[in-house]
Amino acid sequence: MTASSVRSLRNGAVLILVLLAIWQGLYWMVGDVALRSPLQTVMFTAKLLGSDSFWPHLAETATAFGVALALSVVLGLAIGFALGTNRFANDVFEPMLVTAYSIPKITLYPILLLMFGLGISAKIAFGTIHGVIPIALFTISAVRNIRPVLVKTGRVMGLRPFEMVTRVLLPAAMPEIFAGLRIGFSLTLIGTLLGEMFASQRGLGFLLMNAIGLHNIDVIMALTFLLTLFAGAASILLLHMNRRLQSPA
């Protein structure tokens, strides 16, 4: 283990301890009305994970998120490679993508609900529109930054467009694309959950909204804890892989 990875482990541990301390301190200040202590939350989370009624909701969210993520990655990479290799098309479309990235997409959700109807497809669509744009934007810039000599070599070898993408462009652009995938991952998750919190009958987002309505703090805390844990762990894992990709082997 290198010195830098030891340091980042130590930093992570310190951060988690501080956050736990703040959480416990808040609990002491606010009390049972609005919060649960870390220990109570973990215990209730374990109980929740043991109950039968929880798993269908988790499966629904996991399905919606998985499909949305797959769609975001495929569409994002396709758009990214198409625009990254074509200068003029990029000049036309990239500013539109940047604008689309910065608008508050949550206002579009009712339109998606009207288009796709209530159910899992609207959630998937909502998750996808969150994830696809950053992946596309990062891919465009990654492809544009590839050293021209690599592309020229590929052309000298007479590679077909598909081979060009799989053999040259994708490996060369991977580190930067991966940064886009990481952001796309988090945004897709947020999009899917938001979709479930509004006009939905299944999924973790629905459970959360239901718990708000019933003022069931145990469930709210446990779900928030689970989601944060999952998102944080996934993000750290992706970040780690990203660093490995970026540092030359």
Place this chain on the structure above:
Amino acid sequence: MKPAALWRIGLVIGLVALLEVLCLAGVIDKLTMQPPHVMAMDIWRMLASGSLNAAIAKTLGNAAIAFLLAMAIGVAAAIAIHRVKAVREALDPLFATYYAIPIFAFYPLLIILFGLGDAPEIFIGTALGVVGVIVNTLNGLDRVPRVLMKTARIARFSTLETAWRITLPYASPYILSGAKLAVAYSLIGIIGAEFIMSSSGMGYEISFAYNNFDNATMYPLIVLVLVVAGTFNAALGRWEKALMARRGLV
């Protein structure tokens, strides 16, 4: 104007025209979407009648407060964090994973803590935007050339003076990138919170109109939000570009 820009404008006009034709021809039925010209007329009618002005003012006002708070807290925090290396190293993993955490999941807790009203919504908007501002400001502060800091020391600037006269002006284009994020996030935070649970504001009105199949109210509100966000972002983007161009960075 460059051909790419002309093509872009042509494309947008073409898309709107296509939407108009599809709606008028009945391919997209009336309950799903109204033709664009009806939306435009609805916006005019809505603003002229003033029936929703209170909701619009509330949402945009709260978003503005959340935006200003995110900027002020974010820039101040970034200056403080930048000075202490250990704190920065400890916070880096938090910044890297922050946007993966669904902040909206905390909204119910905030309602219980602050009560149902403006405060939890502004809190969400600020909390969403602030980390984007911090990360971008830190990025800008990292790039301040050493020689400028030395000059500040020779001129015996105090910490505040150094920040005000040297580091912040130098980092301003990067802070503006953060500001663009903060505009989007403050609107997302406020409107999202209003969607989920609230009793007034544009988000509430949109969701109310959705539940009542009232497309004549829903679409104008949505378009209005998009226009406001787009205009602000375009203005900030132009300012950022002008600053970068003055330094020969574009």
